[in-house]
Amino acid sequence: MKLYLALILILPLSGGIFNALFGRHLPRRLGESIACGVIWGAFVCSVLAFLQFSGPVKIEYASWLSDFDFKAPIALYLDQLSLSLTLMITFVCGLIHLYSVGYMQKEESFARYFALLNIFVFAMLVLILAENLPLLYLGWEGVGFCSYALIGFWYTDEKNATAGRKAFIVTRIGDTAFGIAMIWMFQLFGTESISELNGMGFLMPSGVITALGILLLIGAAGKSAQLPLSVWLPDAMAGPTPVSAQIHAATMVTAGVYLLARMFPLIGSSPVTLAAIAVTGAATAFYAATCACVQRDLKRILAYSTISQIGYMVLGVGAGALTASSFHLLTHAFFKALLFLAAGCVITALHHQQDIFRMGGLKSKLPKIYWPFLVGSLCLAGFPGSGGFFSKDAILGAVFEKGGPLYGALFALGLVTALMTAFYTFRMLFVVFHGGKFIPPLPQGEGWGEGGENTSATLIQPHPHPGPPLEGEGRSNDLPKVMTLTLIPLALLGLLGGLLNLPEYFGSHGLLSGFLKAVPGFAANGHFSSSTEISLQIIASAASLLGLGLAWRRYTGARRLTSLASEEAGSPRSDFFLSGWYLDDLYRLLFIRPFDRLARFFWKGIDEAGIDGTLDCLARFTLRIGELPAGWSTGRVATALIAMSAGAALLLGYVAWMWLT
DSSP states (O other): OOHHHHHHHHHHHHHHHHHHHGGGGGGGHHHHHHHHHHHHHHHHHHHHHHHHHHHHOOEEEEEEETTEEEEEEEEEOOOOOHHHHHHHHHHHHHHHHHHHHHTTOOTTHHHHHHHHHHHHHHHHHHHHHBBBBHHHHHHHHHHHHHHHHHTTTTTTSSSHHHHHHHHHHHHHHHHHHHHHHHHHHHHHHHOOBBBHHHHGGGGOOOHHHHHHHHHHHHHHHHHOOTSSSSSSHHHGGGGOOOHIIIIIIIIIGGGHHHHHHHTTTHHHTHHHHHHHHHHHHHHHHHHHHHHTTTBBBBBHHHHHHHHHHHHHHHHHHTTHHHHHHHHHHHHHHHHHHHHHHHHHHHHHTTTTTTGGGGGOOOOTHHHHHHHHHHHHHHHHOTTSSSSSHHHHHHHHHHHHHHOOHHHHHHHHHHHHOOOOOOOOHHHHHHHSSSSSSEEEEOOTSSBBBBOOBBBBOOOOOOOOOOOOOOOOOGGGGGOHHHHHHHHHHHHHHHGGGGGGGGGGGGSSHHHHHHHHSSSSOOSSSOOOOOOHHHHHHHHHHHHHHHHHHHHHHHHSHHHHHHHHHHHOOOHHHHHHHHHTTHHHHHIIIIIHHHHHHHHHEEEEEEIEEEEEHHHHHHHHHHHHHHHHTTTSSSSHHHHHHHHHHHHHHHHHHHHHHHOOO
């Protein structure tokens, strides 16, 4: 086991270092093969560790941070939770690496890309397997740095570089809160070991535990893009699509959920903390769903859906349903990676077109993409029988079971969010793959009829004739096979993911529940009857089907053109949701502008006018003093005689004064 855990980390790290140092000077295929091989090697080691696993194990490899009573060794901890996430991360990231070979085939900086992608996986695995908080924090910051570098991968475009900086800065806010909590916990408990900290919560007053929980929640909100620190994730779409898939599915954004679940035995005793976590998750899920309903960029729709689905996971943690949250984390990794990779195929086939209003009728042109995308959409929408349905329903059921006015309201909000999720998911599917390509209306005066009606808005039906793709068209045959083949296992896992933890009324105990029950905090906190569970699933199914029906009615058939034209025209309400509730503008008003004005005051008022101005005045005064004697150096005899006479007069006056006194 010691060797397996070491290799799980060493392989991705070595692959990243190799490509960073030598990848540019070696054949492209060799660098790509090493980058993919080390991830699949880590997956094989994870499977071997799973086969050998018999219980939680702590392995210390070396001393790292040690000073007096502070100790944080390089120690790994493998239990049921970290093992399940390690298997998921290595498998999904392995598929994303294979997909990247096709997606980045024309990219010259492939060595830098695969080096960062490998190190990204290494940092996430360190985060998952760390036994103490400083080592976890090392992985936490590692994924933050890699996301910054990969989001801004095409940094020559200012927009991409700005998106990378934004992600880095916003997540640092949460990281600061997490760092404060980590230092405070050592001051309180004298240890940084996660297992020891989780057993010491009873030693402190509830107020202290609440404060620690809120700090950890802020840290999780930054990394997992929860309110109010969610603004970085939609802009993170500036990076390559496989990067988006890795960030949203298997790494980074799930780190916050993992932190809260891992530290739950410590912070879970505070009802205030749990309520804050639950409210944050539910509010974020609803907020992101409303934004996704009006987005036009294909990747931004998926980005907001990720924020919303992570909100469900955080809501589950707040309800004490850690198994349900972990279940949804796993199924979401499968179908969200599937959706992002399928979206990357669509974008590649359409020559990097991402506006869904410029798409349409792609079902017949991209059948190899349509069917996996449909599977991912069914899972995301919580369609009955899909993996996403069972995992999302487990969270909603736990919230309902919690009871009380607060959790009852959160359950209702979760149902409304589920309806909106189905609506925006199938809106995306119908607009992209069904009907024809929408041609937007022209401005007033161009293409307008005599009666004022717009005659330019139309739908172009798909062209059946063969030939090269036109702008906004594409064919599956144009895509590298490695891109389309990686969609198949993800589609199967997403669709059948519910088998990981089927409800008990199916006649068997959930596999995941049984596997995770030994993890502290994961034991079942109650159970409701099968009839209640079935009733809740019927309600959730109705919400999903209603959202599907609304999308079908609005974006197919005769209503499609009218709906797309009205959304193209825009409205104050749609603009509000399209801009993410103007959160960026709010932060610009509350923080960026005051900071900019304060910085300008210190720059212009203090630095230039005060410091530089004082020094400049002193220099000018010194210059003028120096110019006074220089004025007598004219070279004229008369000036010299006057100066000599003045000097003699001063000398005689001094002698006379001394003689008189």
